Each structure stands twice: as C-alpha cells, then as structure tokens.
Amino acid sequence: MYKIVKREDLAPNVHLFVIDAPAVAKKAQPGQFLIVRNSERGERIPLTIADFDRAAGTVSFAFMEVGKTTREMGLLKEGDSLATFVGPLGEATHIKKYGTVVCVGGGFGTATVSPIARAMKEAGxxxxxxxxxxxxxxxFWEDKLRDFSSELIVTTDDGSYGRKSVVTEPLKEMLQDPARTVDLVVAIGPAIMMKFVSKTTEPFGTPTVVSLNPIMMDGTGMCGACRVSVGGKTKFACVDGPDFDGHQVDWDLLLARQKIFIEHEKRALELWQCQACREQNS
Ligand SMILES: Cc1cc2nc3c(=O)[nH]c(=O)nc-3n(C[C@H](O)[C@H](O)[C@H](O)COP(=O)(O)OP(=O)(O)OC[C@H]3O[C@@H](n4cnc5c(N)ncnc54)[C@H](O)[C@@H]3O)c2cc1C
Ligand code: FES
Known part of the structure; x- marks a missing residue:
C-alpha cells in the first residue's frame, strides 16, 4: 500500500497527492508517468509525475476529477493509501540546453509541465x-511556475485573471516577434490544446513536444491500448512516449480513440454515483 502523505486541493476538482514511494522516487524523471489504482479491485489509471523528492522518498501527481476513478480518488484523504503505484513508466522528457523553451500547461497539465520547466531552467x-x-x-501554482520560469503568462478563457485568451494567442505572438527566437515548445494538457499548440508552431517550424494521453491499460507495451500514429508509424505511447513530436501526431485518430469507451465510462460513473448515493442514504 502507498500512503498519501499530503493532499493539496489545487482547484475545486484538481488535487495533488504526495505519495510515500521511495523506490519510484529514486528513479523518477520529468515527463514520466505512473499507473495507479485506488483499491485492489479498482481501475488502473495513468497519471504523470508532477514532482518527486528523492531524499524524502515521495512522488507527487495532480489529477482532475473527470470520471468514476478520479472522482473516487478525490474522496481519499491524507493518511489513506493507494493499492497500486507503479512507475516511473515511459521515456523521460529530453532535458538539455536548447536556448528559449516555451512550456505550455493547460488545466491539470500545468502541474505536470512544472517539473519540466524547472529542469529546463536548471539546464540553462x-x-x-x-x-x-x-x-x-x-x-493554481502561479507562484511555483513563476519561480521555475524566466517569464510567465497566465491566460483564462473568461478573462477572470491574466489575459483573456487561449494559450495559443500569446504563443503565436512570440513566434511572430522578430526580436525573439523560440527553440522548443513543450505542451501538456488536454489533447485538443496540444493539437492546437502544434498547429500554431508548425508553420514556424518550431520543434514541439507533446505528452500524449491516450487510453492506457498495462502501461508496459503489452496490450496495444495506447496505440497512436506518429509520422505515419504506429507507436505505443506508454513505452515509445508519452512525449512525441506534435507536428507528426495524427490528432484526429488520438481524439477519436480517446472516446472509444465513452458509453462504458458514463455507465460506470452513473452506477458508482448511484451506489454512493444509496450508501449515503442508508
Ligand atoms: C500518460 C498519461 C498521463 C496522464 N496524466 C494525467 C495527469 O497527470 N492528471 C490527470 O488528471 N489526468 C492524466 N491523464 C488522464 C487520466 O488517466 C484520465 O483522466 C483517467 O484515466 C480518467 O479515469 P476516470 O475513470 O476518472 O474517467 P473516465 O470516465 O474513465 O474517463 C474520462 C476520460 O479519461 C480518459 N481515460 C479513461 N480511462 C483512461 C485510461 N485508462 N488511460 C488514459 N485515459 C483514460 C478518456 O479519454 C475519457 O474520456 C493521463 C493519461 C495518460 C495516458
Ligand atoms: S498501455 Fe498497453 S501497450 Fe501501452
């Protein structure tokens, strides 16, 4: 069992768990992910490593409540335990000195892009x-990201904070600015955001790394659930990625494959809510 040593509520439906997992902490690298189960009979879900502390033996992840398993996880408290915590999985993000690196985080992706921003800054x-x-x-995490960044831009869709725009607008302005050179863009967040970041950078020929989030089962390259098409070749995101060249990804296939279990996911959530409601009323 893997103890939740700290829980932080980042936003109403986004939470950060710090887990006691020394063996995972020892090897974790920015960009890698975990396979987690709430309970022995729970569903296995992939979550990106948001932070790790080798000395303390802890690993953190941030998750957004979207369906049955993540909502169930949202009910766990500090001191509770997870049944499964496998990792680090996948290839780490390639960290080196590129020059200027733009890190784009959307929603929960802000937490997962943060160790990459930190490592990129440390690399000069x-x-x-x-x-x-x-x-x-x-x-969430404006202050933390400010520490890890030379410049920080916040956008909100509704204009309630920062700039009223989507993330691609300031990115496009930067790419168009003759006084700037952008050497690499790293984008993590919803697939649709990563698609449009890639479409924005493509005409400028700016290398763009995205962290793909297809459906995953085993996370070790054995089941094929995470199949994606990159540069016309079939890749397994769990072992060949999750980082890929955003200009080479077949986004339509990824977005379609993410929806293949949508009816089952809806049903699972309804059944779970119904059961939770019965338990509350009994
Ligand atoms: C490599 C990787 C890293 C990820 N990192 C994060 C993260 O750091 N934080 C975070 O909030 N989410 C992350 N996700 C997405 C997360 O795994 C899903 O939100 C979660 O599995 C949803 O489960 P659910 O039962 O709550 O919702 P469901 O109702 O089952 O699904 C909601 C949506 O999540 C996706 N999903 C469902 N099952 C899986 C699965 N087994 N694998 C992948 N996607 C699935 C589907 O596209 C679906 O539309 C990551 C996914 C991948 C592949
Ligand atoms: S999740 Fe099974 S092959 Fe990638």
Missing part, C-alpha cells in the same frame, strides 16, 4: 511558461 534555458485555465477559480 530561458524558460517562458504559458499557463491556461478556463477561469481564475480553477487556477
């Missing part, structure tokens, strides 16, 4: 972070 890059949220009430 000029790091510009763009954090995008739907609204100020969903925003």
């Amino acid at each position: 890059n000029h790091v510009i972070t763009i954090m995008g949220f739907r609204s100020q009430s969903l925003m």
Whole structure:
C-alpha cells in the first residue's frame, strides 16, 4: 500500500497527492508517468509525475476529477493509501540546453509541465511558461511556475485573471516577434490544446513536444491500448512516449480513440454515483 502523505486541493476538482514511494522516487524523471489504482479491485489509471523528492522518498501527481476513478480518488484523504503505484513508466522528457523553451500547461497539465520547466531552467534555458485555465477559480501554482520560469503568462478563457485568451494567442505572438527566437515548445494538457499548440508552431517550424494521453491499460507495451500514429508509424505511447513530436501526431485518430469507451465510462460513473448515493442514504 502507498500512503498519501499530503493532499493539496489545487482547484475545486484538481488535487495533488504526495505519495510515500521511495523506490519510484529514486528513479523518477520529468515527463514520466505512473499507473495507479485506488483499491485492489479498482481501475488502473495513468497519471504523470508532477514532482518527486528523492531524499524524502515521495512522488507527487495532480489529477482532475473527470470520471468514476478520479472522482473516487478525490474522496481519499491524507493518511489513506493507494493499492497500486507503479512507475516511473515511459521515456523521460529530453532535458538539455536548447536556448528559449516555451512550456505550455493547460488545466491539470500545468502541474505536470512544472517539473519540466524547472529542469529546463536548471539546464540553462530561458524558460517562458504559458499557463491556461478556463477561469481564475480553477487556477493554481502561479507562484511555483513563476519561480521555475524566466517569464510567465497566465491566460483564462473568461478573462477572470491574466489575459483573456487561449494559450495559443500569446504563443503565436512570440513566434511572430522578430526580436525573439523560440527553440522548443513543450505542451501538456488536454489533447485538443496540444493539437492546437502544434498547429500554431508548425508553420514556424518550431520543434514541439507533446505528452500524449491516450487510453492506457498495462502501461508496459503489452496490450496495444495506447496505440497512436506518429509520422505515419504506429507507436505505443506508454513505452515509445508519452512525449512525441506534435507536428507528426495524427490528432484526429488520438481524439477519436480517446472516446472509444465513452458509453462504458458514463455507465460506470452513473452506477458508482448511484451506489454512493444509496450508501449515503442508508
Ligand atoms: C500518460 C498519461 C498521463 C496522464 N496524466 C494525467 C495527469 O497527470 N492528471 C490527470 O488528471 N489526468 C492524466 N491523464 C488522464 C487520466 O488517466 C484520465 O483522466 C483517467 O484515466 C480518467 O479515469 P476516470 O475513470 O476518472 O474517467 P473516465 O470516465 O474513465 O474517463 C474520462 C476520460 O479519461 C480518459 N481515460 C479513461 N480511462 C483512461 C485510461 N485508462 N488511460 C488514459 N485515459 C483514460 C478518456 O479519454 C475519457 O474520456 C493521463 C493519461 C495518460 C495516458
Ligand atoms: S498501455 Fe498497453 S501497450 Fe501501452
């Protein structure tokens, strides 16, 4: 069992758990992910490593409540335990001195892009972070990202904080600015955001790394659930990624494959809510 040593509520439906997992902490690198189960009979879900502390033997992840398993996880408290905590999985993000690196985080992706921003800064890059949220009430980690970044831009869809725009607008302005050179863009967040970041950078030929989030089962390259198409070749995101060249990703296939279990996911959530409601009323 893996104890939750700290829980932080980042936004109403986004939480950060710090887990006691020394063996995972020892090897964790920015960009890698975990497979987690709430309980022995729970569903296995992949979550990106948001931070790690080798000395304390802890690993953190941030998750957004979207369906049955993440909502169930949202009920866990400090001191509770997770049944499964496997990792680090996947290839680490390639960290080196590129020059100017723009890190784009959308929603929960802001937490997962943060260790990459920190590592890129430590490697000597000029790091510009763009954090995008739907609204100020969903925003978190502005101070933390400011520490890890040379420049920070916050956007909200509704204009309640920072600049009223989507993340691609300030990014496009930077790419168009003759006084600037952007050497790499790293984007993490919803697939649709990563798609549009990639479409924005493509005409400028700016290398763009995205962290793909297809459906995953085993996370070790055995089941094929995480199949994606990159540069016309089939790749397994869990072992070949999750980082890929955003200009080479078949986004339509990824977005379609993310929806293949949508009816089952809806049903699972309804059944769980119904059971939770019965338990509350009994
Ligand atoms: C490599 C990777 C890293 C991820 N990192 C994070 C993270 O750091 N924080 C975070 O909040 N979310 C992350 N996700 C997404 C997270 O795994 C899903 O939100 C979670 O599995 C949803 O489970 P659910 O039962 O709550 O919702 P469901 O109702 O089952 O699903 C909601 C949505 O999540 C996606 N999903 C469902 N099951 C899986 C699965 N087994 N694998 C991948 N996606 C699934 C589906 O596209 C679906 O539309 C990551 C996904 C991948 C592949
Ligand atoms: S999750 Fe099974 S092959 Fe990647």
